[in-house]
Amino acid sequence: MTANLAIDLDRSSPVPLYFQVxxxxxxxxxxxxxxxxxRLxxxxxxxxxxxxxxxxxxQAIQYxxxxxxxxxxxxxGTQVVHGQVKRSVELTSLYDDLRRAGQEPATKVLALEPRPVDEQVAQVLGLSPGDEALYLERLRFASGEPLALLHNWLPLALAPLTAEGLQGRGLYELLRAAGVRxxxxxxxxxxRAASATEAKLLDERRGxxxxxxxxTTYDDQGRAVEHGSHVYRASHYSLEVTLIER
Amino acid sequence: MTANLAIDLDRSSPVPLYFQVxxxxxxxxxxxxxxxxxRLxxxxxxxxxxxxxxxxxxQAIQYxxxxxxxxxxxxxGTQVVHGQVKRSVELTSLYDDLRRAGQEPATKVLALEPRPVDEQVAQVLGLSPGDEALYLERLRFASGEPLALLHNWLPLALAPLTAEGLQGRGLYELLRAAGVRxxxxxxxxxxRAASATEAKLLDERRGxxxxxxxxTTYDDQGRAVEHGSHVYRASHYSLEVTLIER
DNA sequence: AGGAAATATTTGTCAGGACATTCTGACCTC
DNA sequence: GAGGTCAGAATGTCCTGACAAATATTTCCT
Known part of the structure; x- marks a missing residue:
């Protein structure tokens, strides 16, 4: 029972001891x-x-x-959980998920420009209607096939986004690199059923x-940093979510 | 800044002090x-x-x-988050959600009986193929309209479930009352698109x-307690999920 | 042999103290 | 005026110590 696992501690490291454990x-x-x-x-x-x-x-065990x-x-006592828990609690973007699954994601940027926001977007981003925000529209491919149509609104001056950068990396990755937490x-x-436009872009039948x-994603201060409205081809993709109740 | 909020403590209560705070x-x-x-x-x-x-x-603040x-x-220092966070992190069932929204949920039990499990269900519930588990099939209504078709598999002898009980209360509520954590x-x-059978039950067009x-839901020991496969009318329902990254 | 009571084990809660690290703002210097 | 330096303030980490509560195990009595 009492597994005799070896744990090395480095007291000179800046990494907290509880975290090392x-x-x-x-x-x-x-x-x-x-x-x-x-049992531990x-x-x-x-x-x-x-x-x-x-x-x-x-503290280590609590973590x-x-x-x-x-x-x-x-x-x-303390035990290792029985069921295998898929660790997908993290805030990930579609791009990260696909790359981890070895699917070779690619992105085509359809729009990237400041636009005045409508009432609903203004509300969630904490702006006034008529203010401008960065509008982003992308078509996401996996293994060469179209997979999703992504619409995003972001506050201006949040991060320097370019069409080139967005083609090779995911939005979340770029935001994180720009210091957004x-x-x-x-x-x-x-x-819902696909409209004619969506069907054409995603290579599906209408309907x-x-x-x-x-x-809507918020940073560690509780400020909205991104609002997205996305559609995925149901035949090619499903979402996975893990909930942990405390 | 420094809000002078009053906090009463009851040291004789069994509720931990940090939790009271x-x-x-x-x-x-x-x-x-x-x-x-x-700021606090x-x-x-x-x-x-x-x-x-x-x-x-x-400990109170960390919580x-x-x-x-x-x-x-x-x-x-410590601040109250800016954005309003919808508190839907909890493990809830459709029934709870509907009742909270004032929608008057109702349930029609279509099947409630032990059945041998197939390979996939056996795997997630930790059984062997051919073992029996409780099979449950329900049609859920909200405000008189059909909303969802619910299929569940549960380990036998987990909780005493009756068709009568399931008509007036949600599955999660019954499980919790039976001591399942x-x-x-x-x-x-x-x-996906509705099959002919599903369309008929849910009052939708085929397709x-x-x-x-x-x-799949696990208890605090990591044992699977429920496996469900549900379909909802997209025209009448959507799921809400909140993710918190630590 | 069976059941109830006593005991041991283990995590949960709480106290109080010490030092480290990080952020803010004021002050000083160039 | 711009930039760097330093002090103050706040949370982060870690320690020692103690008792409470829940569960499991053993012991004892019938």
Whole structure:
């Protein structure tokens, strides 16, 4: 039961000790050294063995509990969760997802220009109707086939975006590189039939089912940094979401 | 800046102190006593004023930061987030959502019986192919109109479910009442055209776009407690998801 | 042998203190 | 006036210590 996993600590590193511990436990789980269902040593023993205090160990374990890797129960102990949890809680963009899946994403930029916003967009971005925001329209391909039609509105002066940059990289990647720290996203997911224009762009029949997503993303200050309205070919794509309840 | 909000503590209550603090701060935010962007007093002052230690105050604040209500910045302080965050992070069922929206949900149970599982369901529920599980099929109405067709598989002996109970209450509500503690859900959301059977049940044309969701829910031990495959009328319903990145 | 009570184990909560790191703003210098 | 430096203020990390509460295990009695 009591897996004797080795954890190296580097006290001279700027990386917090609790984080070093958490990462190495997570790595052991990923590797399979800690099988699902196996029990960790109790907190006091662990703290003792690593030369750390119990709060530090608790912080490390808490971090992994929040991520859904471990389970704690008073009077029992800490165990690795049984079911395999797909780790897709992160705020990812379609581009990242596709590249990770080895699908060779490509992008065609259809529009990239400041435009006056309508009432609804003004509301979510915290602007007044008539103010300008950056309007972005892209057609996304995967493995050569059209996959999605993406519409975005962003505050001006948020990041220097160019059509060239957007062709080779995802929007989220560019925003992150520009120092934008996205933290919360609100998504509304629905479906509808393709219009004639959409069908033509996406190489579908008119009336074909499309997956729609309207998303607003906020940074760590709670300011809206992006509002998107996207449609995906339902025949080629589905969204995956993981919810963790605390 | 330094809003002077009153917080009552009940030290004789079994509710943890940090949670009492967190709830009352959250309530003040909801009420509007703490405006978005306003700064909280610093942790040491707060601890002092409430007669608590700093770790306890930190735990309360951390809880709200995790829920996306507060933002902390080293060297600066703690602020209420600017954007209004819709709080739909919780694991909810369609029934709960509808009732909250005042839509008068109703349910017609089409099937409720043990059935041998196929390979795919066996896999996600952790059973062997050929084992039996409880099969549940429901038609959900909102304000008198058909809205969704719900298929579920649950482990036998998980909870005592009856057709009568399922007509008046949601599945999640019944599971929770039976002591099942759901914690993680993995959802795959897509869209497709309605088959003839589905169209008839849902009062749509054949080929109409439907929103599909395949979900597996795990309890706090990581064991699968429910696997569902649902279709919704896209013309009447969309899903809302909030992601928080840590 | 079976059931109930006592005990041990383990995580949950809380206190109080120390030092490190980061951000802001004021001040000074060039 | 622009830029750099320094002090203050706030959160981040880590420590020691103690008791409470929930669960599992053992022991004891019938």
């Amino acid at each position: 958490a990462e190495q436990i997570a790595e052991a789980i990923r590797r399979g050294d800690l099988a699902p269902g196996s 040593d109790n907190e006091i023993l662990l703290a003792d063995r690593l030369g750390l205090s119990r709060p530090t160990i608790r 992994l509990v929040d991520k859904g890797l471990l389970v704690r129960k008073r009077g029992v 996205m933290r919360v996203a609100n998504q509304r997911i629905g479906a 074909a089912p499309l997956l729609t997503m309207i998303r | 967190a709830e009352q701060i959250a309530e003040a935010i909801r009420r509007g006593d703490l405006a978005p962007g306003s 007093d610093n942790e040491i002052l707060l601890a002092d004023r409430l007669g608590l230690s700093r770790p306890t105050i930190r 709200l930061v995790d829920k996306g209500l507060l933002v902390r910045k080293r060297g600066v 759901m914690r993680v859900a993995n959802q795959r959301i897509g869209a 109409a776009p439907l929103l599909t969701m395949i979900r």
